[in-house]
Amino acid sequence: MSEEDFRALYERHVGHVVSGNMKAALADMVRENLPTVFDGVTVPRGEVNSFEIKDIRAEGDKQIGETVYDTPEGVIGLRSIWELREGAWKAAALENFPAGNRA
Numbered sequence: 730m731s732e733e734d735f736r737a738l739y740e741r742h743v744g745h746v747v748s749g750n751m752k753a754a755l756a757d758m759v760r761e762n763l764p765t766v767f768d769g770v771t772v773p774r775g776e777v778n779s780f781e782i783k784d785i786r787a788e789g790d791k792q793i794g795e796t797v798y799d800t801p802e803g804v805i806g807l808r809s810i811w812e813l814r815e816g817a818w819k820a821a822a823l824e825n826f827p828a829g830n831r832a
Contacts (some may be wrong), residue, residue, distance in 0.1 A: 735811070736785050738818055739794040742809075746798070747777045759814055759821045770823045771805050773798045792818060797828045804828045 738757075745754040758766060777798050783806075784795040792811040797804060806828030812821040 735792045735818060739785055740782065743780060743782060743796050746773055747780055749775065757820055759812065759819045762821055766823055771825055772807060772823065773800050773805060776801055795826060
């Protein structure tokens with residue numbers, strides 16, 4: 730998958746999060762990681778006022794996407810780490826990063 734293809738996939742994934750389509754967002758994730766992937770991580774859980782994709786990059790054999798979400802509960806910096814699984818890129822891990830004061 731080219732960098733442009735991953736960017737399109739990641740932008741679509743962020744769109745699912747922003748629109749509240751959690752079923753589609755979860756479908757982009759590694760199924761066996763779902764029971765623990767959200768442990769200790771703050772994620773948007775409902776309305777998103779605005780968002781900004783901060784970075785999309787390759788790191789070794791993984792792809793990384795970073796987005797800042799402005800939600801009614803506060804600003805969330807969320808990094809997703811994507812792995813190639815059975816020919817498809819899937820989000821395998823999530824972590825927060827400092828997002829500053831606003832998106």
